[in-house]
Amino acid sequence: MNRISTLFNTRKSNLLSLYFTAGYPNLEDTLPILRSLERHGIDLVEIGIPFSDPMADGPVIQAAATQALRNGMTLRRLFDQLADMRHEIQMPVILMGYLNPIMRYGFEAFCARCAEAGVDGVIIPDLPFADYLGSYKPIADRFDLKIIMLITPETSEARIREIDAHTSGFIYMVSSAAITGAQKSFESRMAYFQRIDSLNLRNPRLVGFGVSNKATFEAATRYSRGAIVGSKFVQLLGESATPDEAVEHLLKALGE
Template sequence: MSRLVNIFQKKNQPVLNVYFTAGYPSLDSTLPVMEALAKNGVEIIELGMPYSDPLADGPTIQESSTKAIANGMTIATLFSQIRHCRENSYLQHTGIVLMGYMNPILQYGFERFCAEAAEAGVDGLILPDLPAFEFENAYGAIIKKYGLDFIFLVTPETTEERVRELDNLSSGFLYAVSASATTGGNTDFEKVNAYLKKLAAYQLKNPVMVGFGIKDQQSVEAVTQYTQGAIIGSAYIKVLSTATDIESATRQFIGQIRPKL
């Protein structure tokens, strides 16, 4: 059983996944941010690997990627930073997922990337520009060889047949994009919940996590009526952009989303 699967099976409340860009706000802030998130009850940390052309990301995350690249963040640097992250008591049981794009990974070497990710304690990958066909015929076997989960994305426009196909190929969880747009935009949660209710009726094999436009307690509660968890990205990046103390700012932010923690 993977760590991600174990997280969903053990939780009696919706799982919280928080995204941030590795190397942001400073090159050496990756581990402090991870520790702050885990310390304050975040079950899954989604580490964004900065890239110059992030297709799915809105302005806030794009800006953080640009800054992280300027700070000197690379895949090799990221792995050197997180290689011993599981030795941190707060991070021993936290899910860690890498989110990024194929171009820099292919330049790094796909199998080398997967091997080093697994060695560093990473649980899964989200690569929005890896098509299902390529996953099945070229890359999926390598990902599975190193025991990594792979998470596909579905949108409100994805047909039931396609949702079921991507659910079957995914492991860990299925990423339901709240709207066919980039991250950080405004979201009509009445429409989103109709879509999520439909996904719930499919009785998929993977837990469903919802992302894009999730930013506070109200939006988390709205999307977890029919799903197993929520993903927050841009709202947390904005917190980091002005934080003078990462742990304190993270505690306040998560405390507003989960007041009872």
């Protein structure tokens, strides 16, 4: 069974997923960060594929992507770094990236390399749902690769139900239509969380965008199975001497 499915079958609440950008702060940091997350019991990890025009990302992740590209990170190099990760990494691993670099690599070749490395899922924020259904899902399914779709407060109920019917793994519930890291309080989004919860979707949900402290983590997990922390963790990686230090500071901020 796909590790994402196994995770949600065995852990029911307060899941924590962390995002970091491959190649940041340093080119060879990917495996050291993964090892640190594994040691600290993080449930799920999203590895960002750096891209020069990350339209959904806030300034922290944009800056990290720029530095990662300067460091020499490429999709091919990332796959090389991940080639042997399953000898020591047990948690589910998701790659998150924009369509442009993935299509330049070739989508089927991308899925094949994901499967070889033991990657469990992929998030492509700018992949249209119709294209996912028509062209991408059949290929990803052959490699047991979950394509995780995003919903926002502006996503219609009809589209949400379509996504729920035709995807698996989990649904990434974006807390705000703003860029990542931009939101400071979740209070204005509680009605949105409640509305999605009332739909009784078959897929579990994780909440992302703006989760950075105990209050936002608790608000995010009240109506979902867990939360995704991106900008705050990337910021801490840039400020900390080691990945362990960054993870420990984040867990303290989240009240873990």
